[in-house]
Amino acid sequence: METKIWDVRNYVDDLSTYPQVQEIITGFKADEIIAIPTETVYGLAANALSKAAVDKIFVAKGRPQDNPLIVHIYEIKQIDQFASIPNDAVRALMNAFWPGPISFILPLKQHVLASSVTAGLDSVAVRMPSDAIARQLLKLSYLPLAAPSANTSGKPSPTNADHVLMDMTNKIYGVVRGFQVEVGIESTVVDCTSYPFRIARPGAISAQDLERVVPGCITEANFEIEKPIAPGMKYRHYAPDSPMELVKDISKLQLCEGEAVIAPQSELSRFDTSVTFALGETFDDITGAMHQLYSALRAMDTMPSIKKIYIADYSHVKESEALMNRIHKATSGK
Ligand code: TXA
């Protein structure tokens, strides 16, 4: 299959004026899988009501069948069709953070979504993205779209359309080319099937952010526990091809031939620029680091001379939890 590319960057304000927009919408309705931008990472989207469509996602990504997908919606009232909102606390969080980079795991209504979407669980993760292109596609199709990150399973999530094409060329029906994403790491996932809620995957919206809206709504999560809260967390994720090691004190690091370093710009001046990749300006620039992490990991994969990667430890920095969660996964805890 030759993957179609729809460059919609000049039509973001009103996607209905894009000449091929109907081809995209018809594709979704005909059970095709299409990569789309969101504000977190690019997603590989398909009609969540169709088993045939959702099955194609698992094949294209090489994703294990027991790892459920997030369902994307345009407006809250769509949830009613396939899930329930268990209490006012969930509703308050949705109103505060949607559209935006956060997913809520809700009790599932049976026999509406393709069962592969939820991997047979009795709950479903739901998100209303804020990205303008994603929102308009969700509105125009008016379908609940199941969309995992649009990478090959085990690769870093794509933060631009070129990353998607690296992994998915000729494996999927099409790619909607938008801009570089805003956030750069996947949405916060909050398990709302019991109260207080638990963060199943940390993201740009933190537990403190949620607590500010509904005090006491989040219980401590331990992401290192044996039994993962989110099934996806047991898989090795976001890993570059070369081994990568966390460095506690980057100021003491010495690089040998074939070694590279990923760290804030402020720490990189003493190294040869050909083997450095900046994550934000300084250690305090967590937003910048999240934005650039996956590009850095992918860049490393395109440099065959690099045999070993060192990455800075941000754990001493406030609000670094989600960033460090992804770095730990990429280093497999080394
Ligand atoms: O930002 C994002 O969330 C992106 C964009 C495309 O929206 N999507 C994304 O999807 O990251 P994915 O499939 O790569 O990650 C979904 C995560 C997995 O860790 C999965 O195990 C968890 O959400 N998940 C989904 N449904 C679940 C459920 N019912 N119970 C527990 N965890 C669930």
Ligand code: MG
């Ligand atoms: Mg993913």
